[in-house]
Amino acid sequence: MSEVVHDSRPSRIAIAGATGRVGSALARLLATDPVDVVALTRRPDEARLPSNVTIAAVRFDEPDTLQDALRGADRLFLSQGSSPEQVANEIALIDSAVAAGVRHIVKLSALGPASRILPFAWHMEIEAHLSRQPVASTILRPSAYVDMLVRRAAGQVAKGSWAGAAGDGRVNFIDTRDIAKVARVALLEDVQPTSQRAYHLTGPRSWTMTQISEEFSRLLGHSVVYCNRSPEDQKAALTAAGLTPFLVDLMLGLEQVLRESVLGETTSTVEELTGEAPRSLPDWIAENIALFRA
Numbered sequence: 001m002s003e004v005v006h007d008s009r010p011s012r013i014a015i016a017g018a019t020g021r022v023g024s025a026l027a028r029l030l031a032t033d034p035v036d037v038v039a040l041t042r043r044p045d046e047a048r049l050p051s052n053v054t055i056a057a058v059r060f061d062e063p064d065t066l067q068d069a070l071r072g073a074d075r076l077f078l079s080q081g082s083s084p085e086q087v088a089n090e091i092a093l094i095d096s097a098v099a100a101g102v103r104h105i106v107k108l109s110a111l112g113p114a115s116r117i118l119p120f121a122w123h124m125e126i127e128a129h130l131s132r133q134p135v136a137s138t139i140l141r142p143s144a145y146v147d148m149l150v151r152r153a154a155g156q157v158a159k160g161s162w163a164g165a166a167g168d169g170r171v172n173f174i175d176t177r178d179i180a181k182v183a184r185v186a187l188l189e190d191v192q193p194t195s196q197r198a199y200h201l202t203g204p205r206s207w208t209m210t211q212i213s214e215e216f217s218r219l220l221g222h223s224v225v226y227c228n229r230s231p232e233d234q235k236a237a238l239t240a241a242g243l244t245p246f247l248v249d250l251m252l253g254l255e256q257v258l259r260e261s262v263l264g265e266t267t268s269t270v271e272e273l274t275g276e277a278p279r280s281l282p283d284w285i286a287e288n289i290a291l292f293r294a
Ligand SMILES: NC(=O)c1ccc[n+]([C@@H]2O[C@H](COP(=O)([O-])OP(=O)(O)OC[C@H]3O[C@@H](n4cnc5c(N)ncnc54)[C@H](OP(=O)(O)O)[C@@H]3O)[C@@H](O)[C@H]2O)c1
Pocket: 016, 017, 018, 019, 020, 021, 022, 023, 040, 041, 042, 043, 060, 079, 080, 081, 082, 083, 085, 086, 089, 108, 109, 110, 111, 119, 142, 143, 144, 145, 146, 148
């Protein structure tokens, strides 16, 4: 783990989203640093976090709970899962943090261009709001999380094929643990009060779904192929699988982004910031291969 320049004052870091994929990995990392960590959650009884992490219950329909949870914090990591409330909730957290005297907000956003597609459009709204606040900010814009392959492919590849509407598009998947490592560096760094930055985070290279199938074949020891569907057929398949209309739209937007190679670029930012190369897709599949055997 890279050495980080610490501020001279002891720090209290709030994590909104500490039970989530990046937030939980970040909480585990920060729990070994000389800082106080407070995890904001709607589900305090279910939070499984290191014992030295303080848990603060929040309710988004009771803004006072956000203020109470953020009292004394000087840095905030913000990462909420996708939902129709995400924009309102994250803006409420930003406003409460500014009111509570937080000096630096690190927001998890998403790689990509200005877009109508959700959740990218939501992140643009939240980023724009944050950019106007009198607080230092760092935006983390990661490409697609590699663990999305569990939802997209587990249960299918064991039978020899998996399907989607990503065509020949390329995507540079990133491991959420690498995003958490960057978030740690960003949070521990001392920044100027007016600092506003964005980091574009990817894995080591991009892949087509066919190339990913070849990795599955190699690691599973049997042939796995990717079957491309039209967007209409993908919509019908997702609906038949029981997804809500909200999730179907979200997934179709993502398929479009993958098909058009919007998340295909490669950056060196993870390695530059953490001192370690990002984890590779084959290594992640090998580590999680049991999920794809069943
Ligand atoms: N998946 C990807 O490939 C990808 C790629 C780039 C960027 N992102 C972005 O990463 C962020 C995190 O996404 P994720 O799917 O991985 O989420 P997640 O980490 O599973 O969720 C983070 C936390 O959000 C809180 N949360 C979820 N729904 C909420 C709601 N309706 N209201 C209030 N809090 C809620 C939950 O905390 P509590 O239940 O503890 O309150 C949850 O632990 C999203 O903004 C997403 O756009 C994702």
